[in-house]
Amino acid sequence: MSRTQFSDASSDVRRFHWRLAIAGVAVFAAFSVLFGRFFYLQVVQHDYYQTKAEDNRITVVPVAPNRGIISDRNGVVLARNDAAYTLEISPGRVADLEGTIDGLAAVVDIQPKDRKRFKRLLDESKGADSLPIRTRLTDEEVARFAAQAFRFPGVEIRARLFRQYPQGKVASHALGYIGRINDKDLERLEAEGTLAQYKGSQHMGKVGIEQSYERELHGSPGFAQVEIDAGGRALRTLSSTPPVSGNNLVLTLDTKLQEVAERAFGDRRGALVAIEPATGGVLAFVSVPTFDPNLFVDGIDPTSWQALNEDPDRPLNNRALTGAYPPGSTFKPFMAMAGLELGKRSPDYTIQDPGSFGLPGVSHRWRDWKAGGHGAVNLHKSIVISCDTYYYGLGNDLGVDAIHSFVGQFGFGQRTGIDIEGEKPGLLPSQKWKWDRYKQKWYAGDTISISIGQGYNLATPLQLAFATAILANNGVVYKPHIVRYVEDSRTGERRAVEPQPVRTVKLTPKWVELVKNAMVDVTRPGGTAARAGAGAGYQFGGKTGTAQVVAMKQGEKYDEKRVAERHRDHALFIAYAPAENPKIAVGILVENGGHGGSAAAPIARQVFDYFLLGKLPDRPAATSADDDDD
Amino acid sequence: MQGAIDVFGALRAIGHRFVANIDGPLFSIALVILSIGLATLFSASSGFPGRVTGQVINIAVALTVMWLMAQIPPQTLMRFAVPVYLLGVILLVGVALFGEIVNGARRWLHIGVTRIQPSEIMKIAMPLMLAWFFQRREGFVSWREWIAAALILAVPVLLIAKQPDLGTAVLVAAAGFYVIFLAGLSWKIMIGLAILGGVSLPVLWSMLHDYQRRRVLTLLDPTTDPLGAGYHIIQSTIAVGSGGLTGKGWLEGTQTHLEFIPERTTDFIFAVYSEEFGLLGNATLLVLYLLLIWRGMVIAANAPTLFSRLLAGAIVMTFFTYAFVNMGMVSGILPVVGVPLPLISYGGTALVTLFTGIGILMSIHQHRKLVPT
Structure with a gap:
C-alpha cells in the first residue's frame, strides 16, 4: 500500500470520527427532545391526563x-x-x-x-x-x-x-x-x-x-x-x-271474587264492577274478554299484538272503565227517587198502563216493552215489573233539567274519579248540553226516552256500580278506589287511600226504603230477576235493564231469535246485597246478552253467592232465556 | 483429579470459544432492555396469553442469529453485500408484482411453505451494500459516486414506500442515509437536498396515500377524529401523561388493562411502559438506549476498515431511529408509522433484524485487530 493511500485512509478515519460525533450529538439532542416531551406530558400536564384516564375508566x-x-x-x-x-x-x-x-x-x-x-x-x-x-x-x-x-x-x-x-x-x-x-x-x-x-x-x-x-x-x-x-x-x-x-x-280487589266474576261471563263479552258501598273500595273490576299483561312487559311481539288488536271481541278494550252504554231500565230506580224527592210522585200514585204513551200534538207513541201494558201500576210495581209507561209520564212531569240535576248526584254523566286513568264520563243530557253539542233545542220527546235510560243516556259499568253503591249506602258517597293503601317500601308505613265519604246525596229515608224494597222484590217471584234471586238464602236488591243496540222502527216487534248476535240488545243489571246491610254493589253489562234478567242477573247471583256465602259456582251463569223482563 | 481438571479446562476452553465473539457491554445492555421488554409485555398481554412465551422463543431465535453473525468476519460479510442487496431488490420487485395484500398493503411474498417480508431484509442489506460501495471506492468519491449511492438507496426505498409501508421505508432510507452521511457527503449537498426536500413537500404530500395523510393530519390535531385515526394517539398520550413521575406501577396501568391502548403489545407498548413506570422509567429507558448507542459508536469508531466503520455506524444509528420514531409517535410528536420499539415490542422479525445488527457489531469489534487496513 502506498503512503498516500494510508494518509488518505487516516483522513477518512478523522472525517468518520467527526461525522460520528455529529451523529452522537444529534442522538443526544433527539433524546433530549423526547425527555422534554415526557416531562411535559408526565409532570406539567399530568393532572390533565390523570383526569382523562379516570374519565376513560370510570362511568x-x-x-x-x-x-x-x-x-x-x-x-x-x-x-x-x-x-x-x-x-x-x-x-x-x-x-x-x-x-x-x-x-x-x-x-x-x-x-x-x-x-x-x-x-x-x-x-x-x-x-x-x-x-x-x-x-x-x-x-x-x-x-x-x-x-x-x-x-x-x-x-x-x-x-x-x-x-x-x-x-x-x-x-x-x-x-x-x-x-x-x-x-x-x-x-x-x-x-x-x-x-x-x-x-x-x-x-x-x-x-x-x-x-x-x-x-x-x-x-x-x-x-x-x-x-x-x-x-x-x-x-x-x-x-x-x-x-x-x-x-x-x-x-281493595278480591282476586277470588274477581275470578268468579270473570268466569261467570262464560264466553260472553261484558263488564262488571263490584264496589263495597261503605268504603267505595272496588271488590271486582271485570272487563271480558281479558288479555295476558305479561305479553307487554318486554315489548309485545307484533304477532301477538296484531292478534289482540284485531280480535273482534276487542280484548284490549276496558269496557268497565271506557265502555259507555245506555243504562236502560237500570236507570229507573234513580228516576223513581227523583219523582219521590222532587214531589212529582207519591207511593200511592197509580197509572193505568195502556201499553204506550203519547204526548199532546205528537203523533209518535212510546211503547212499553209489554204489548197491552201492565194494568194498574204504582211506583213499587213500576220497578218490580219495570213498567216503561210509568216513567214516560214521570219523565215528562220532571223535565230533563230536573232529571239531570237530581240523577246527576248519583254520578251519572261525570267521571267517578276512580284511581285508574282513562275513565269515560258517560252522558246525562240536559237542555244546555243539547244546545252546546248540536245547537238544537230540547224536545219534550227527548225526555221520554231519557226516562227509561235510553236516548242520549250513556253510562259506564263503573258508573252503574257507583250509582248503585250510593243508593245502597242511603246517599253517602264514597269515591270508588281500587287501591286500599300504599305501603312505604322503606318504613312499611301504610297510607290509606280515600277513607272518608266525599259527599252525601240528600235523600229521605222513607223514599229510599220504598225504592229499595221494590228493588228487593225485583229478585223475588213476580220480579224481572226472580229466577236469578230464587233460593239465594239472603235478600238482595236489583234492577234489570236492556239497552237497544239497533233502533227499532215504529210498529216493529223485537224478535231476539231473528236478530244477529252482534245486534242483540245489551243486558244490564245493577244490584246490591245483602238487602238489609249492603256489603257489595254491582253494575253488570253483558254485550248483546239480550235480557238483563236472564243474561246479567245470574252473574250478580254468582258473585253474591261467592262473596256472601263463599259458594263457588260449578258453571258460568245461566244465559238461557227464562224470566220475563222489561 | 487430573482428568477432572482437564475436563473443566476443556469445558472452560469450549465456553471461552463460545463466548469469545460476544461483546460483554453490548450484550448486557441488550439483555437489560429485553428484560424490561418482557416485564412490560407481561403486563400488556393480560388479554393475550402466550405472548410472553412467544416472545421468549423469539428472543432465543434472535440470540442464536446474533451469535452466528458474531462469528462471521466482516470480510466475509462484505462478500455477501452485493448478492444480499440484489436478492432483496429482486424480492421487492416480486412483492410489487405477486405480493400478498394484508391490511391494504402489499408486503408479503409467498415462497414455498412460508411467506417473507423482503423489506425487512433491506434494513440490513442497505447499509451493507452502501458500506461495500464506499469501501470499493475508498478515497475517491466524486459526484458520480454520490449519485450511484443515491440510486442504490432510492430504488429499494421507493419500492417499499410503494407497498405502502412508510415505517419500513423511513427506516431503510435512514439506514442508507447514515452510511452516506458517515462516508462524508458534503454539507453543501445535504443543505441543498434539505432545501429541495422542503420545496418538494407539497409534491410528496400529493403522492401520499389517504391513510398516510390522515395520519399526518391527526398528528397535527388528534382531536379531530377521536374515535378514528386520532384514537391511537389520544389514548397513548393519555397513558403516557397519566403515568406521571413514578408511574402507576407494574400491572396497574388502567389505560393498559382496560384495553384503551390499541396495539399495546407491539407498536404502542411504550405507552404501557410509560403509564406503569412514569417519567423515571422513561428516563431509565432513554439512558439504556443511549448506552447501547454509545457502545455501538465506540465499536464503529474503532473499526479497522471503512466498510466496517460505515456498517457499524449505520447499524447504531438505525437503532436510534427505531427508538426515537417509536417513542416520538407514542408520545404524539411524530406521525404514527409502523415502527416497533427496539428490543421491547412483541414480534420475531424485528428482533431477528435487531440482533443481526448487534451480531454484526460484535463481529466488527472482535475482528478489529485481526485485519489490517
Whole structure:
C-alpha cells in the first residue's frame, strides 16, 4: 500500500470520527427532545391526563329501583318482579346490527319474532343505550354467550328484574301493565320534570293501576361508580348509592271474587264492577274478554299484538272503565227517587198502563216493552215489573233539567274519579248540553226516552256500580278506589287511600226504603230477576235493564231469535246485597246478552253467592232465556 | 483429579470459544432492555396469553442469529453485500408484482411453505451494500459516486414506500442515509437536498396515500377524529401523561388493562411502559438506549476498515431511529408509522433484524485487530 493511500485512509478515519460525533450529538439532542416531551406530558400536564384516564375508566351508572309489588286485599300477589337474564345490544356501539344478530343467533336461540320486536323497539326508542334482543335466557344460553362474548362488542348479558303478573289474565284490565319507555314517554317525563327518576329504568306503567300509581310504584334510582374497559364493559363497582324501591300497593280487589266474576261471563263479552258501598273500595273490576299483561312487559311481539288488536271481541278494550252504554231500565230506580224527592210522585200514585204513551200534538207513541201494558201500576210495581209507561209520564212531569240535576248526584254523566286513568264520563243530557253539542233545542220527546235510560243516556259499568253503591249506602258517597293503601317500601308505613265519604246525596229515608224494597222484590217471584234471586238464602236488591243496540222502527216487534248476535240488545243489571246491610254493589253489562234478567242477573247471583256465602259456582251463569223482563 | 481438571479446562476452553465473539457491554445492555421488554409485555398481554412465551422463543431465535453473525468476519460479510442487496431488490420487485395484500398493503411474498417480508431484509442489506460501495471506492468519491449511492438507496426505498409501508421505508432510507452521511457527503449537498426536500413537500404530500395523510393530519390535531385515526394517539398520550413521575406501577396501568391502548403489545407498548413506570422509567429507558448507542459508536469508531466503520455506524444509528420514531409517535410528536420499539415490542422479525445488527457489531469489534487496513 502506498503512503498516500494510508494518509488518505487516516483522513477518512478523522472525517468518520467527526461525522460520528455529529451523529452522537444529534442522538443526544433527539433524546433530549423526547425527555422534554415526557416531562411535559408526565409532570406539567399530568393532572390533565390523570383526569382523562379516570374519565376513560370510570362511568356513573344509574341503578334502576325495584318496582313496588301489587297485591289484593287478601295478600294475593298480582304483580311482582322476577330476576332474569336478557341479551342486550347497544345499537350505538354496533356497526352492523343485522350481522351481529345473525352471529348471536348461532349462539342463543333468536326467533323471527325476537328480531321483529327488536326492530320495533329500535324504531320506538332511537336514543336508547341498550335494547333486548332476547329476554329470559336460560342458564345454558348465558354460559354459551359468555364464552363467545368477546366476538360481540356492544352486546351484553344483563340481569334484569322483570314485571310478572302471576295471575295471568285475571284482573288485567284493572292492573294494566308496564311496557318499555318509548320516545313519547320520555317527552312526557321531561315535561313533568320527573325524567331524572327514570335514569336506568327501562319500563314504566302504561295502562291501569300500573299507570295511575306510577309515581308510587316506580321508586328512585341509585347510582354506582363503575370501572369500565375500552369496550364499555363494566368490570367492577367502585362505590354505589342504592336505589329506593317503589312503594307496594294493596288493593281493595278480591282476586277470588274477581275470578268468579270473570268466569261467570262464560264466553260472553261484558263488564262488571263490584264496589263495597261503605268504603267505595272496588271488590271486582271485570272487563271480558281479558288479555295476558305479561305479553307487554318486554315489548309485545307484533304477532301477538296484531292478534289482540284485531280480535273482534276487542280484548284490549276496558269496557268497565271506557265502555259507555245506555243504562236502560237500570236507570229507573234513580228516576223513581227523583219523582219521590222532587214531589212529582207519591207511593200511592197509580197509572193505568195502556201499553204506550203519547204526548199532546205528537203523533209518535212510546211503547212499553209489554204489548197491552201492565194494568194498574204504582211506583213499587213500576220497578218490580219495570213498567216503561210509568216513567214516560214521570219523565215528562220532571223535565230533563230536573232529571239531570237530581240523577246527576248519583254520578251519572261525570267521571267517578276512580284511581285508574282513562275513565269515560258517560252522558246525562240536559237542555244546555243539547244546545252546546248540536245547537238544537230540547224536545219534550227527548225526555221520554231519557226516562227509561235510553236516548242520549250513556253510562259506564263503573258508573252503574257507583250509582248503585250510593243508593245502597242511603246517599253517602264514597269515591270508588281500587287501591286500599300504599305501603312505604322503606318504613312499611301504610297510607290509606280515600277513607272518608266525599259527599252525601240528600235523600229521605222513607223514599229510599220504598225504592229499595221494590228493588228487593225485583229478585223475588213476580220480579224481572226472580229466577236469578230464587233460593239465594239472603235478600238482595236489583234492577234489570236492556239497552237497544239497533233502533227499532215504529210498529216493529223485537224478535231476539231473528236478530244477529252482534245486534242483540245489551243486558244490564245493577244490584246490591245483602238487602238489609249492603256489603257489595254491582253494575253488570253483558254485550248483546239480550235480557238483563236472564243474561246479567245470574252473574250478580254468582258473585253474591261467592262473596256472601263463599259458594263457588260449578258453571258460568245461566244465559238461557227464562224470566220475563222489561 | 487430573482428568477432572482437564475436563473443566476443556469445558472452560469450549465456553471461552463460545463466548469469545460476544461483546460483554453490548450484550448486557441488550439483555437489560429485553428484560424490561418482557416485564412490560407481561403486563400488556393480560388479554393475550402466550405472548410472553412467544416472545421468549423469539428472543432465543434472535440470540442464536446474533451469535452466528458474531462469528462471521466482516470480510466475509462484505462478500455477501452485493448478492444480499440484489436478492432483496429482486424480492421487492416480486412483492410489487405477486405480493400478498394484508391490511391494504402489499408486503408479503409467498415462497414455498412460508411467506417473507423482503423489506425487512433491506434494513440490513442497505447499509451493507452502501458500506461495500464506499469501501470499493475508498478515497475517491466524486459526484458520480454520490449519485450511484443515491440510486442504490432510492430504488429499494421507493419500492417499499410503494407497498405502502412508510415505517419500513423511513427506516431503510435512514439506514442508507447514515452510511452516506458517515462516508462524508458534503454539507453543501445535504443543505441543498434539505432545501429541495422542503420545496418538494407539497409534491410528496400529493403522492401520499389517504391513510398516510390522515395520519399526518391527526398528528397535527388528534382531536379531530377521536374515535378514528386520532384514537391511537389520544389514548397513548393519555397513558403516557397519566403515568406521571413514578408511574402507576407494574400491572396497574388502567389505560393498559382496560384495553384503551390499541396495539399495546407491539407498536404502542411504550405507552404501557410509560403509564406503569412514569417519567423515571422513561428516563431509565432513554439512558439504556443511549448506552447501547454509545457502545455501538465506540465499536464503529474503532473499526479497522471503512466498510466496517460505515456498517457499524449505520447499524447504531438505525437503532436510534427505531427508538426515537417509536417513542416520538407514542408520545404524539411524530406521525404514527409502523415502527416497533427496539428490543421491547412483541414480534420475531424485528428482533431477528435487531440482533443481526448487534451480531454484526460484535463481529466488527472482535475482528478489529485481526485485519489490517
